[in-house]
Amino acid sequence: ASGKEKWPRGDETVWKTNMRGVDADVGDITKSVVNHVQTSLARQAYNLDNLGAYQAAALSVRDNMLVNWNETQLHYTRKAPKRAYYLSLEFLMGRTLDNALLNLDLKSQYKDGINQLGFSLEDLLEEERDAALGNGGLGRLAACYLDSSASQDLPVWGYGLRYKYGIFQQLISPEGNQLEAPDPWLDNQNPWELPRIDVNYEVRFYGQSERLSEGHGRALWTGGQEVLAVAYDVMIPGCNTRNTNNLRLWESKPKRGFDLNSFNAGNYEGAVESSNSAAAITSVLYPNDHTTFGKELRLKQQYFWTAASLADIIRRFKNLGKSINEFPDYVAIQLNDTHPTLAIPELMRILIDEEDLDWNFAWQIVTNVFFFTNHTVLPEALEKWPVPLMEHILPRHMQIIYDIKAVSNTNTFAARIFLQAVEKKFPGDRERLARMSLIEEGFPKQVRMANLACIGSRRINGVAELHSKLVQTTILKDFVEFFGVSKFGNVTNGITPRRWLDQCNPELSKLISSTLKIDKSVWLKDLYKLKDLVKYAADKGFRAEWAAIKQRNKERLAHHIETTLGFTVNTNAMFDVQIKRLHEYKRQTLNILGVIHRYLELKALTPALRKKVNPKVVFFAGKAAPAFFKTIRLIVNVARVINADPETKDYLSLYFLPDYSVSLAEVLIPASDISQHISTAGTEASGTSNMKFCLNGGLLVGTVDGANIEIAEEVGEENVFFFGHLTPAVEDLRYQHMYHPVPVDEACPPLANVLNQISGGLFGDGGVYEPLVNTIRQGDYYLVTDDFDSYIRALAMVDEAYLDRDEWVKKSICTTANMGKFSSDRAIMDYAQEYWNLEPIPVGKD
Numbered sequence: 001a002s003g004k005e006k007w008p009r010g011d012e013t014v015w016k017t018n019m020r021g022v023d024a025d026v027g028d029i030t031k032s033v034v035n036h037v038q039t040s041l042a043r044q045a046y047n048l049d050n051l052g053a054y055q056a057a058a059l060s061v062r063d064n065m066l067v068n069w070n071e072t073q074l075h076y077t078r079k080a081p082k083r084a085y086y087l088s089l090e091f092l093m094g095r096t097l098d099n100a101l102l103n104l105d106l107k108s109q110y111k112d113g114i115n116q117l118g119f120s121l122e123d124l125l126e127e128e129r130d131a132a133l134g135n136g137g138l139g140r141l142a143a144c145y146l147d148s149s150a151s152q153d154l155p156v157w158g159y160g161l162r163y164k165y166g167i168f169q170q171l172i173s174p175e176g177n178q179l180e181a182p183d184p185w186l187d188n189q190n191p192w193e194l195p196r197i198d199v200n201y202e203v204r205f206y207g208q209s210e211r212l213s214e215g216h217g218r219a220l221w222t223g224g225q226e227v228l229a230v231a232y233d234v235m236i237p238g239c240n241t242r243n244t245n246n247l248r249l250w251e252s253k254p255k256r257g258f259d260l261n262s263f264n265a266g267n268y269e270g271a272v273e274s275s276n277s278a279a280a281i282t283s284v285l286y287p288n289d290h291t292t293f294g295k296e297l298r299l300k301q302q303y304f305w306t307a308a309s310l311a312d313i314i315r316r317f318k319n320l321g322k323s324i325n326e327f328p329d330y331v332a333i334q335l336n337d338t339h340p341t342l343a344i345p346e347l348m349r350i351l352i353d354e355e356d357l358d359w360n361f362a363w364q365i366v367t368n369v370f371f372f373t374n375h376t377v378l379p380e381a382l383e384k385w386p387v388p389l390m391e392h393i394l395p396r397h398m399q400i401i402y403d404i405k406a407v408s409n410t411n412t413f414a415a416r417i418f419l420q421a422v423e424k425k426f427p428g429d430r431e432r433l434a435r436m437s438l439i440e441e442g443f444p445k446q447v448r449m450a451n452l453a454c455i456g457s458r459r460i461n462g463v464a465e466l467h468s469k470l471v472q473t474t475i476l477k478d479f480v481e482f483f484g485v486s487k488f489g490n491v492t493n494g495i496t497p498r499r500w501l502d503q504c505n506p507e508l509s510k511l512i513s514s515t516l517k518i519d520k521s522v523w524l525k526d527l528y529k530l531k532d533l534v535k536y537a538a539d540k541g542f543r544a545e546w547a548a549i550k551q552r553n554k555e556r557l558a559h560h561i562e563t564t565l566g567f568t569v570n571t572n573a574m575f576d577v578q579i580k581r582l583h584e585y586k587r588q589t590l591n592i593l594g595v596i597h598r599y600l601e602l603k604a605l606t607p608a609l610r611k612k613v614n615p616k617v618v619f620f621a622g623k624a625a626p627a628f629f630k631t632i633r634l635i636v637n638v639a640r641v642i643n644a645d646p647e648t649k650d651y652l653s654l655y656f657l658p659d660y661s662v663s664l665a666e667v668l669i670p671a672s673d674i675s676q677h678i679s680t681a682g683t684e685a686s687g688t689s690n691m692k693f694c695l696n697g698g699l700l701v702g703t704v705d706g707a708n709i710e711i712a713e714e715v716g717e718e719n720v721f722f723f724g725h726l727t728p729a730v731e732d733l734r735y736q737h738m739y740h741p742v743p744v745d746e747a748c749p750p751l752a753n754v755l756n757q758i759s760g761g762l763f764g765d766g767g768v769y770e771p772l773v774n775t776i777r778q779g780d781y782y783l784v785t786d787d788f789d790s791y792i793r794a795l796a797m798v799d800e801a802y803l804d805r806d807e808w809v810k811k812s813i814c815t816t817a818n819m820g821k822f823s824s825d826r827a828i829m830d831y832a833q834e835y836w837n838l839e840p841i842p843v844g845k846d
């Protein structure tokens with residue numbers, strides 16, 4: 001009887017002896033894989049291919065993760081700690097199997113087991129499709145933060161959308177045009193998600209919102225369309241801990257299958273129309289990095305996701321049996337950029353209309369729950385939504401936004417709200433009021449999401465020191481003056497050393513462990529431990545091993561390119577890499593113009609002098625929005641010409657690798673000698689691949705921008721190749737260009753020569769590139785001309801440094817050794833302590 005009290009039902013021993021643990025040995029593993037082949041996949045040894053074997057292996061690993069996941073969720077429920085929720089419209093997870101095996105410390109057992117079954121684990125890993133539910137750095141950062149939250153035992157869940165199609169697949173035509181194909185990543189089934197059909201919420205769109213007569217601003221929102229949000233859970237295993245967190249992704253479904261009345265009346269299309277429109281919400285990730293379009297479907301995505309996530313968060317909170325005023329003591333919600341800002345008026349709506357709280361009281365709760373991270377100061381990336389569109393789709397939220405904004409004294413509940421408070425602090429400053437308003441005047445009026453996120457959040461942060469300063473002195477300056485600077489902070493981005501060193505560079509990981517004589521489970525979770533590698537930079541044998549690993553990683557990349565694209569890459573050359581979304585501010589143009597310059601210089605040398613040149617292979621990869629298609633085309637055509645030039649091809653070659661992805665990055669980054677992070681100063685908020693390259697012993701050539709600055713502070717400026725104008729000079733130069741334009745022939749003759757060669761048709765029809773080339777001739781906004789000389793000099797210094805290979809390897813070692821700060825564990829602990837007020841809740845330690 002006493003057993004019954006402790007255990008929910010049945011015989012506790014029967015339950016417990018049948019609950020699988022994670023200490024599986026090879027025998028257990030093969031048993032479980034074969035079992036999945038037979039029962040989950042309904043296949044057999046005779047017809048099993050690599051894909052099937054991958055799926056069975058994945059399901060078997062998933063079983064292990066689920067045991068931990070269950071235990072973790074139970075533990076969190078019992079301990080009822082404060083939890084944090086990371087709301088991100090993007091989670092760029094990449095592949096899962098290898099990461100899971102490493103975090104669970106089961107890789108070698110699975111390797112053996114899979115071998116015994118006649119497959120190779122390496123082959124199976126390649127079968128997995130990337131989960132590419134993101135555009136670039138912002139989405140990958142979210143994925144790194146999930147890994148670190150679990151690894152640091154923090155009770156953090158992610159909330160996002162389960163897009164049916166991830167970021168488009170990029171194909172490059174022979175002419176060099178980017179072609180896009182859909183990414184049906186779920187077609188092979190996804191073993192890493194658990195459908196939770198029972199966890200679902202109704203989300204309303206359109207309809208009418210009627211204010212109710214009583215005092216504190218309630219309203220009744222009715223009618224319109226209701227869509228169902230269904231949860232899919234993705235397990236996030238921590239490294240060397242049993243804590244396994246959750247990423248909950250929402251799928252949209254029609255609330256009722258379809259309209260049977262229309263169907264019976266013969267209107268078959270009409271009958272399924274509304275059900276299709278419901279399913280459309282989570283059909284595809286918007287591929288626009290740094291631009292917003294005001295598209296209705298995107299707004300619906302944002303509301304659908306924030307409404308479902310908040311409903312889920314509130315339901316979980318209510319299970320604690322606490323009063324709603326304690327909500328901020330149990331919940332912190334991190335807004336990843338402005339994309340989830342609708343969560344602010346949505347929580348207001350719930351608290352006022354459903355929980356019947358007073359307006360002020362609701363606002364106090366809201367402003368203690370949310371935290372907001374800004375990721376860019378580029379004006380075109382600041383989200384705004386047309387008021388008419390908002391009124392149409394979310395009539396109640398538009399009312400609430402107006403209430404937050406109201407200066408009006410006609411409603412008691414609006415009397416002390418935002419603009420009035422501003423007016424009081426800065427009397428008569430109409431311009432300031434207009435700048436800070438949630439509504440931008442114009443046709444149409446627009447809602448400024450950054451302003452809303454800023455006033456609705458407890459704290460706001462940028463993602464690197466310089467960026468956070470720029471946020472405070474430019475786009476949110478008025479708010480700093482109003483709220484005081486303590487509401488604003490910085491959390492420099494980080495990357496997970498599990499994926500971005502141990503997983504992508506296993507040989508280097510092994511060398512580090514054996515040299516430091518510490519198990520990797522220790523230094524992977526305390527990356528400052530790498531510091532001790534500095535002393536081995538003086539050790540010749542160590543340097544040789546270090547260099548040999550870099551060489552093998554270059555060969556691994558060359559092999560990958562050979563098998564996928566058919567090119568033979570010169571692995572004796574220096575590998576120079578620029579991989580990121582294509583964007584004007586990231587200045588891939590500067591890089592390709594530099595390549596052409598180098599080519600022209602090589603052509604001008606005598607064969608004897610050419611032999612003294614440091615051979616170099618330049619790699620580009622990245623997806624582009626339509627505005628930047630031409631840059632890809634130029635790169636591809638320059639590659640076509642110079643790779644075929646018998647005079648120079650041994651000294652310079654160039655590849656554009658199509659369809660950049662997380663898994664391609666895992667092969668490219670460990671192979672890089674030097675990588676380029678060359679944004680116009682003040683435009684790249686942080687950058688995170690810069691950290692990945694350095695962690696893998698690659699050096700940087702870059703501008704004094706974003707996290708480059710802090711990397712140099714850590715690894716020493718002598719180990720970074722900086723160039724270009726500094727942030728304060730950028731504004732001045734733009735101003736000068738406006739009033740005293742200098743023709744490029746005068747400003748930078750070598751660049752003018754390069755541009756003329758392009759126009760003259762050296763790389764095919766010059767006319768194609770005229771718009772691109774003319775932008776630069778006219779003194780472009782991103783200052784390619786102004787930085788060109790300095791850039792070329794920096795690259796010359798790179799060449800010179802590379803000639804002294806011993807010194808280079810020392811630089812490489814010292815760079816890796818000093819990357820401790822850039823672990824996402826440090827970053828996530830910073831959020832936990834300085835923002836969310838969250839404690840680690842380790843499973844099984846009490």
Ligand code: B1H
Binds near residue numbers: 287686706
């Ligand atoms: C970053 C974005 C972004 N900043 C809008 N902003 C998007 C903006 O779909 N949209 O509408 C998508 C993405 N992404 C990047 O964030 C910064 O450019 C990087 O410098 C930074 O490292 C990264 C992570 O903080």
